[in-house]
Amino acid sequence: MTYIISAKxxxxxxxxxxxxxxxxxxxxxxIEDKVFKPIKNVLISCSGFKGIIDMLKxxxxxxxxxxxxxxxxxxxxxxxxxxxxxxxxxxxxPLFPRNLEPEEVELVECLVAIGEEQNVRLFKISRxxxxxEITENKYGAIGSGEPCGRVFLKKPLEIVFENIIKEGKTxxxxxxxxxxxxxxxxxxxxxxxxxxxxxxxxxYYFNGQDxxxxxxxxxxxxxxxxxxxxxxxxxxxxxxxxxxxSKIELT
Numbered sequence: 578m579t580y581i582i583s584a585k586x587x588x589x590x591x592x593x594x595x596x597x598x599x600x601x602x603x604x605x606x607x608i609e610d611k612v613f614k615p616i617k618n619v620l621i622s623c624s625g626f627k628g629i630i631d632m633l634k635x636x637x638x639x640x641x642x643x644x645x646x647x648x649x650x651x652x653x654x655x656x657x658x659x660x661x662x663x664x665x666x667x668x669x670x671p672l673f674p675r676n677l678e679p680e681e682v683e684l685v686e687c688l689v690a691i692g693e694e695q696n697v698r699l700f701k702i703s704r705x706x707x708x709x710e711i712t713e714n715k716y717g718a719i720g721s722g723e724p725c726g727r728v729f730l731k732k733p734l735e736i737v738f739e740n741i742i743k744e745g746k747t748x749x750x751x752x753x754x755x756x757x758x759x760x761x762x763x764x765x766x767x768x769x770x771x772x773x774x775x776x777x778x779x780x781y782y783f784n785g786q787d788x789x790x791x792x793x794x795x796x797x798x799x800x801x802x803x804x805x806x807x808x809x810x811x812x813x814x815x816x817x818x819x820x821x822x823s824k825i826e827l828t
Contacts, residue, residue, distance in 0.1 A: 579611060579624045580722025580764055580773045582730065582757040583688045584750070585699040585711045587741070589783040590690040591750040592622050593757035595722065595765060596775035608775040612790075616641045618692035619650060620780055620788045624720035625685030625704070626669070629661055633685060636661075647691050651700060651708055658685060658706040686719045695785045714738040716757075722764045722773035730760035751795065754779050755802040762803050 581594040594611040612622040615637040623630045636657045641650055662684055669684065683704040690699050701717040702708045711717045716734055718726065733756050758777045765774040779791035779799065791799070 579720035580718070580726050580761050580770070581611060581622045581624060581688060581720050582716060582718045582726070582760060583622070583690065583699055583711070584716040584734065584753050584757065585697075585713050586750045586753055587713060589750050589781065589786075590620075590697045590699045591754045591757065591782070592620060592688060592690065592780045593754055593761060594622055594778050595720075595761050595773045596778055597765075597773060598627055599772040606772075606775070610778050612778055612780045614788060616643055617787065618643060620690040620782055621654070622688045622719075623685050624687075625683070626665075629665060629684045632661060633657060633687075647693060647698060650691055651689070651702075654687065654689060654702060655706040655708060658687070658702065658704075661685065662704075662706065688717055688719060690782050690788065692782065692788070697782045697784055714742060720773070722761070722770045725769040726760040726764045726773075729763040730756065733759075750781055750783070754781070754791070755799050758799050759803050759806050762807070766807070 579595055579597070581592065583590060583592040592612050596608045596610060597606045598609045598611075599606045611624075612620060613634055614620055615634065619637075619641060621633075621637060623633060637654060640653055640657070645653070665684060686704045687702040688699070689702060689708075690697055699711040699717065700708045701711060701719065715738075716730075718730070734753070737753065737756065758779065761773065761777050764770055777799075779796060780788060781791060782788040
């Protein structure tokens with residue numbers, strides 16, 4: 578369970594995720610990064626069963642190659658998801674409501690960013706292994722926190738993208754990252770979905786560059802911006818207190 582958001586901008590792609598990994602069997606959680614780079618020009622972020630995601634990580638690292646075309650990479654990721662579904666859906670079906678058939682059990686879904694020379698493309702791959710491209714000035718979100726987070730995300734992003742188009746500006750994905758992080762922090766701070774939390778992880782994939790994780794300085798600035806926004810709606814102190822409490826729990 579998780580909340581991951583990615584946006585396709587004129588100058589690249591940004592992915593922001595929460596960091597809480599929930600264990601339903603033990604009712605506990607750990608703090609881990611949810612975005613990984615199986616090869617140089619591919620970023621993948623996943624929502625679903627942790628064990629299935631770990632297997633997806635291993636398979637993509639072993640089977641993806643930089644020499645493959647974008648279509649070949651996407652076909653392979655879809656095939657890996659399909660293989661995992663066929664193997665584990667019948668075994669995990671008893672954990673879900675009895676009215677679900679094994680093939681209806683949702684195991685994993687992904688957001689995938691792939692670099693092509695001077696452009697980065699963004700795709701959402703559903704739990705059944707179907708891909709859909711996310712075009713410029715659009716976003717995609719996955720995870721159990723998405724329905725709640727949409728309330729804090731959809732309109733602010735629409736306004737920003739509308740202004741970018743209207744003024745003909747080159748979108749700055751560093752600014753978009755702050756809006757995505759705000760949505761994740763709202764879901765976590767208000768505790769509307771307890772599987773979302775642990776702070777956030779930000780990855781930038783600028784056109785024509787290698788993907789990279791946000792620096793400590795960039796993350797600090799995003800946290801300041803999020804806190805200011807929460808102060809505007811009288812939640813800044815609550816957010817900072819919750820963050821402090823989370824750090825105490827993890828030490």
